[in-house]
Amino acid sequence: MMALVVLGLAGIGVAGLLAHVVFGALGDMAREETRTRLESIPFVLLELAASRIPAELRPDLEAEWRAELAFHIDGTEGMPVTRIARGIRFAASLLRGAPDVTRGFTGQFRDTWATARREAGVVVTVIGLILVAGGAIEAATTTQHAYGAACICLASCLVMRGACAALGRKAGNLAATVRFAFVCVAGALEYVARPSPLLLLSCAACLLVFALTVRSQIAFRMHARSCPACAGEPAAGR
Amino acid sequence: MQDVRITLALLMVLRQFAEDVTQPRYGYDLMRATGYPSGKLYPILARLTAAGWLTRAPETVNPSEAGRPARYTYVLSTDGAALARQALAEYSAELAPPRMRLAPRTQGGSA
Numbered sequence: 001m002m003a004l005v006v007l008g009l010a011g012i013g014v015a016g017l018l019a020h021v022v023f024g025a026l027g028d029m030a031r032e033e034t035r036t037r038l039e040s041i042p043f044v045l046l047e048l049a050a051s052r053i054p055a056e057l058r059p060d061l062e063a064e065w066r067a068e069l070a071f072h073i074d075g076t077e078g079m080p081v082t083r084i085a086r087g088i089r090f091a092a093s094l095l096r097g098a099p100d101v102t103r104g105f106t107g108q109f110r111d112t113w114a115t116a117r118r119e120a121g122v123v124v125t126v127i128g129l130i131l132v133a134g135g136a137i138e139a140a141t142t143t144q145h146a147y148g149a150a151c152i153c154l155a156s157c158l159v160m161r162g163a164c165a166a167l168g169r170k171a172g173n174l175a176a177t178v179r180f181a182f183v184c185v186a187g188a189l190e191y192v193a194r195p196s197p198l199l200l201l202s203c204a205a206c207l208l209v210f211a212l213t214v215r216s217q218i219a220f221r222m223h224a225r226s227c228p229a230c231a232g233e234p235a236a237g238r
Numbered sequence: 239m240q241d242v243r244i245t246l247a248l249l250m251v252l253r254q255f256a257e258d259v260t261q262p263r264y265g266y267d268l269m270r271a272t273g274y275p276s277g278k279l280y281p282i283l284a285r286l287t288a289a290g291w292l293t294r295a296p297e298t299v300n301p302s303e304a305g306r307p308a309r310y311t312y313v314l315s316t317d318g319a320a321l322a323r324q325a326l327a328e329y330s331a332e333l334a335p336p337r338m339r340l341a342p343r344t345q346g347g348s349a
Contacts, residue, residue: 063296063307064309067307067309068265071264071309072266090276091276094276095277096277097280100284101281104281104282104288105284105287106288107288
């Protein structure tokens with residue numbers, strides 16, 4: 001009996017030792033992995049910066065920036081935090097300034113990300129329009145108006161976001177205005193089918209917000225006419 | 239040789255090159271000398287290179303032998319050096335502080 005207890009304790013001890021070794025090794029590996037990943041952040045940022053440059057300029061500039069980054073973090077061996085911070089500062093600044101580098105070389109503002117955003121905007125707009133049409137058909141042909149209203153609201157967001165991206169405009173109050181307009185229409189359809197005081201109240205609240213948003217839009221447009229600083233919305237990606 | 243829109247930051251970079259017009263400079267050196275971040279310095283270098291004021295060329299080193307990738311150097315072109323000197327002289331005169339009086343202006347009539 002005593003021998004069994006001793007054997008059991010010895011087994012537990014060995015298992016504990018093994019677990020300690022295994023978890024210690026795993027911890028070291030995880031630390032090493034994290035360290036490597038963190039050290040690669042500046043290079044990832046540099047790749048992203050290069051992706052904003054047109055293809056004809058990219059290889060040359062990326063080679064230069066990589067060489068400078070290597071030189072920039074040189075001499076920081078044994079100081080991993082300094083190394084990463086220095087690298088990130090260099091690469092992040094280039095990520096922000098990459099379109100200006102292109103403009104410096106070509107004289108034109110060309111940001112490949114802006115082009116990608118516009119293309120994505122067109123796709124989102126088309127998807128949104130399909131959803132709007134589907135929601136409208138659903139609302140008109142069945143009594144499930146809530147579903148149609150939800151579809152319309154969701155799709156109107158997509159349409160506005162997509163259209164703004166496609167046109168290179170920032171989605172601002174205009175998107176909110178149209179969204180509230182759709183909510184009002186959807187709410188009215190729902191009320192016609194199933195009138196209830198709660199729905200009437202929520203509809204009235206939406207209508208009020210819609211009216212206030214329109215009012216602020218009109219006020220802004222009137223102000224922008226006479227204020228050169230406010231005329232025109234800033235282009236996306238700038 | 240194209241015209242370049244002169245800004246204070248661009249003049250600061252030109253000043254670094256004008257200290258020794260034959261000395262090739264690297265982006266890192268210029269960042270340290272001017273204190274500008276990479277996102278501000280490289281657009282300036284791009285403008286000056288595109289306008290022909292600077293000449294940009296890769297180093298002639300073998301990366302495997304040197305143990306590092308080849309860096310790119312920037313040096314003022316012949317015309318660029320003349321234009322840089324002219325721009326620095328013109329704008330340093332414009333930015334110079336007004337001549338200050340050593341004595342306060344006396345009120346009332348002269349002695």
